[in-house]
Amino acid sequence: MTxxxxxxxxxxxxxxxxxxxxKELENIHRSRHDTLLHGSPAALAAHTTxxxxxxxxxxxxxxxxxxSAGRTREGARARAPQE
Structure with missing residues (x-):
């Protein structure tokens, strides 16, 4: 890389x-939505990388x-309304 x-x-x-x-993770996650909606393809690719x-x-x-239990597949199913 140059x-x-x-x-x-x-x-x-x-x-x-x-x-x-x-701190870097917090910043990049905060800026993700704006980059997705408004960034150039190159900016989005760099952001993703x-x-x-x-x-x-x-x-x-x-x-x-x-x-967190709620972040597992089983936990998500437990939150889903039963039909």
Whole structure:
């Protein structure tokens, strides 16, 4: 990757401290909707790539993260109205 491309993408996710990784994730998730609706195809592609990089790094660091029961398939079915 060339230097200008690297500057555009930001610091490699693996090199971010924990606080900065969380901050980057919060920022990218906050801007996702606007990028999807109004960003150019190149901007959306760059956003998707960066978001995946940050999320993969978070999951690498936290493989045993707590998962809410409501965020599982079984939990979602339990919320669905029964016919």
């Amino acid at each position: 230097e200008p491309e690297n500057q555009h993408r930001g610091v490699e996710a693996a090199r971010l401290g924990e606080h900065d990784l969380i 960066r978001m995946a990089e940050l999320e993969e790094e978070y999951l690498r660091r936290h493989p045993e993260r707590p998962v």
